[in-house]
Amino acid sequence: MEARAMTPIHSDREEWDRIKLRLRVELGEDAFTSWFTRVEFESRDGSCVFLSVPTRFLKNWLHSRYRDRLLVLFREAFGPIDQIEFAVRSAMRPVVAPRDVVTPLPTAPTRAAALQTPVVRVVAASTRHDDREEDVLAGSPLDPRYGFDGFVEGRSNSLAFAAARRVADARPGESVGFNPLYIHAAVGLGKTHLLQAVAHAAKAQGRRVLYLTAEHFMYRFVAALMAQSAIAFKEALRGIDLLLIDDMQFLQGRQVQQEFCHTLNSLIDGARQVVVAADRPPADLETLDERVRSRLAGGLLVEIAAPDVDLRRRIVGHRVEVARRASPSLEISAAVIDYVAENVVSSGRDLDGAVNRLVAHNQLTGQDISVEMAELALRDLLRTREPRKVKIEDIQRVVSKHFNVSKADLLSARRTRTVVRPRQIAMYLAKALTPRSLPEIGRRFGNRDHTTVLHAVRKIEEMAGADRGFADEIEMLKRLLDG
Ligand code: ADP
Ligand code: MG
Numbered sequence: 001m002e003a004r005a006m007t008p009i010h011s012d013r014e015e016w017d018r019i020k021l022r023l024r025v026e027l028g029e030d031a032f033t034s035w036f037t038r039v040e041f042e043s044r045d046g047s048c049v050f051l052s053v054p055t056r057f058l059k060n061w062l063h064s065r066y067r068d069r070l071l072v073l074f075r076e077a078f079g080p081i082d083q084i085e086f087a088v089r090s091a092m093r094p095v096v097a098p099r100d101v102v103t104p105l106p107t108a109p110t111r112a113a114a115l116q117t118p119v120v121r122v123v124a125a126s127t128r129h130d131d132r133e134e135d136v137l138a139g140s141p142l143d144p145r146y147g148f149d150g151f152v153e154g155r156s157n158s159l160a161f162a163a164a165r166r167v168a169d170a171r172p173g174e175s176v177g178f179n180p181l182y183i184h185a186a187v188g189l190g191k192t193h194l195l196q197a198v199a200h201a202a203k204a205q206g207r208r209v210l211y212l213t214a215e216h217f218m219y220r221f222v223a224a225l226m227a228q229s230a231i232a233f234k235e236a237l238r239g240i241d242l243l244l245i246d247d248m249q250f251l252q253g254r255q256v257q258q259e260f261c262h263t264l265n266s267l268i269d270g271a272r273q274v275v276v277a278a279d280r281p282p283a284d285l286e287t288l289d290e291r292v293r294s295r296l297a298g299g300l301l302v303e304i305a306a307p308d309v310d311l312r313r314r315i316v317g318h319r320v321e322v323a324r325r326a327s328p329s330l331e332i333s334a335a336v337i338d339y340v341a342e343n344v345v346s347s348g349r350d351l352d353g354a355v356n357r358l359v360a361h362n363q364l365t366g367q368d369i370s371v372e373m374a375e376l377a378l379r380d381l382l383r384t385r386e387p388r389k390v391k392i393e394d395i396q397r398v399v400s401k402h403f404n405v406s407k408a409d410l411l412s413a414r415r416t417r418t419v420v421r422p423r424q425i426a427m428y429l430a431k432a433l434t435p436r437s438l439p440e441i442g443r444r445f446g447n448r449d450h451t452t453v454l455h456a457v458r459k460i461e462e463m464a465g466a467d468r469g470f471a472d473e474i475e476m477l478k479r480l481l482d483g
Contacts, residue, residue: 012041012043012044012078013041015077015078016041016077018077019070019073019074019077020032020036022073023036023069023073024036026069031213031215034215034216034219035058035061035062035065035066035215038053038054038058039051039052039053039058039062040052040053040089042087044078044081047080047081047082047083047468048081048082048083048084048085049070049074049078049081049083049084049085050084050085050087051084051085051086051087052086052087052088052089053086053087053088053089054088054089055088055222055226056088057222059086059087059088062086063084063086065250067084067465070084071084082468082471083465083468139199139209139210139211139212139216140211140212140213140216140246142196142199142200142211143196144200146192146193146196146197146200147196147197147200147201148164148165148168148197148200148201150193150197150318150322151190151193151194151197152311152314152315152318154307154308154310154311154314155308155310155311156189156304156305156306156307156308156311157189157190157194157304157305157307157311159302160183160185160190160194160302160303160304161194163178163181163183163300163302164181164183164194164195164197164198164275167181167198167202167242167273167275168197168198168201168202169201170273171205172205172206172207172241173241173271175271176273178299178300179268179271179273179274179299180264180268180273180274180275180276180295180296180298180299180300181273181274181275181276181299181300181302182275182276182277182278182281182282182296182297182299182300182301182302183195183275183276183277183278183302183303183304184277184278184279184280184281184301184302184303184304185277185279185303185304185305186279186306186347187279187347187349188346188347188348188349188350189304189305189306189307189347189348190304190348191246191277191278191279191304192246192247192277193348194277194304195211195244195246195275195277196211196244198242198244198275199211199242199244202241202242207241207242208239208240208241208242209240209241209242209244210237210240210242210243210244211244211246212243212244212245212246213245213246213247213250214245214246214247214248214249214250214251215247215250217245217251217256217260218250218251218252218253218256220233221233221256221259221260222253222256225255234259234262234263237263237267238263238266238267238270240267240272241272241273242272242273242274242275243263243267243272243273243274243275244274244275244276244277245274245275245276245277246277247277247278247279248276248277248278248285248288248296249278249279249280249285251288251292252287254289257288257289257292258289260292261289261291261292261295264292264295264296265295268295274299276296280437281297281301281303282294282296282297282301283297284437284439286437286438286439286450286454287454306345306346306347307348309341309342312340312341312342312344312345312351313337313338313341315341315348315351316337316340316341316351316354316355317337319351319352319355320332320337320355323355323356323359327359327363330359330362330369331368331369332355332358332369333369333370335371336358336369336370336371336374339371339374339375340354340355340358340374340378343378343382344378344381344382350381353381354374354378354381357377357378357381358373358374358377358378361373361377389434390433390434390481390482391434392430392434392436392441392444394481395426395429395430395433395434395481396410396411396426398477398480398481399422399425399426399429399477400422400426402422402477403418403421403422403425405418405419405422410422410423410426410445411445411446412446413446423445423456424456424459424460425456425460425474425477426445427441427445427452427453427456427457428456428457428459428460428461428474429474429477429478429481430444430445430453431453431457432457432478433478433481433482437450438450438453438454438457439453441453460474
């Protein structure tokens with residue numbers, strides 16, 4: 001990789017284009033368009049890459065959510081990169097003007113447009129006003145494959161399925177007895193599929209439906225604020241029959257949450273249905289405003305559990321059927337379906353991936369799909385099914401040894417610097433390497449409050465961002481624990 005960086009085959013900008021392509025595939029069209037189309041590659045200097053974005057919001061957002069991923073991709077492209085600097089393009093402009101005027105439009109299509117004079121852009125804001133409203137209510141894209149007929153019901157999802165059906169079948173204005181419906185589950189277990197199935201079905205009945213990922217909700221709201229059409233946005237939001245919010249765990253920012261809370265309240269009070277999906281129950285959405293959390297917890301909470309082997313078999317069977325509609329000559333025996341169902345145990349997404357892989361393998365090599373072939377083709381899906389589990393005890397042991405403080409001190413109330421920093425590092429590692437929630441980590445570290453843990457996590461991230469030596473040390477500890 002370093003050799004490649006020294007003898008570049010592609011220019012930096014070509015590499016950046018490739019990186020964007022990868023992100024587009026990884027994140028999907030939707031998230032990619034929201035966050036990356038307006039990022040510009042500015043330059044590279046030694047181990048630092050300079051990017052620019054049109055807004056401070058986008059800068060913070062990219063920094064907190066995508067920095068690590070970007071670092072990995074930049075390292076692959078350029079060798080040892082350890083820093084990414086995001087500049088806000090308005091701040092790069094030589095002329096200083098009032099803040100609300102210089103803030104570029106969220107849809108500023110090109111860099112040139114972002115660099116135009118403020119007056120031109122304000123005019124642009126008012127002429128594009130109507131487009132933007134349309135845009136706001138268009139919602140996030142729906143996948144036509146995610147209908148109820150493609151959703152396979154089983155023991156682990158039957159309650160969520162029944163509740164979703166109930167919401168989808170309700171007539172406009174009819175109360176289903178629970179509001180909001182809150183579905184939570186680990187990744188790949190069908191939340192998005194189910195939410196979109198509700199959206200499709202309700203739309204087909206002529207109900208006014210808005211499906212948005214929480215990221216989109218935030219983004220559209222911030223965009224509306226900047227275009228000064230926030231009131232129209234709010235009004236429009238309140239005029240719908242059914243609001244579906246996906247990936248609620250990503251809703252961040254105080255003002256956005258307040259706005260979401262108003263929307264939620266007015267919709268629910270107006271007997272409009274709200275459905276929310278997240279990767280954890282409301283009580284574990286630590287960064288969420290208490291009022292939003294309690295409102296969310298006030299409806300029906302259902303969890304989708306991991307599918308058992310019977311459901312996995314039926315999901316695989318269904319996928320195979322769909323694949324055969326496209327290529328009728330495809331042969332996948334019951335033995336292969338069993339093999340996949342028994343061995344790919346993690347999620348619906350991996351089951352999907354497994355079937356796709358078998359089909360691709362078959363089409364590329366002409367080889368029959370046998371159990372032996374499946375074993376080979378799916379090797380890596382099988383290997384990753386048991387990720388190494390890091391325990392909080394291990395973290396405490398490794399950290400106390402590394403910094404030479406006792407575990408008792410780590411868990412104590414002592415506030416001396418020699419103890420505070422290792423403790424924060426250990427809490428940070430617990431958040432980064434285990435699925436434990438902040439409150440749980442707090443409990444395991446001498447009954448501390450979750451805000452203390454959050455503070456520690458942020459502090460360590462900040463220090464690692466500012467100090468390369470420190471970042472390396474954290475990285476080393478991670479490797480020690482993560483194997
Ligand atoms: P989540 O949003 O919970 O991460 P998705 O809804 O994106 O999960 O599901 C991941 C993939 O698995 C999708 O392709 C989806 O169609 C499939 N899937 C998950 N559960 C089921 C199910 N019960 N029946 C059919 N397909 C499923
Ligand atoms: Mg999802």
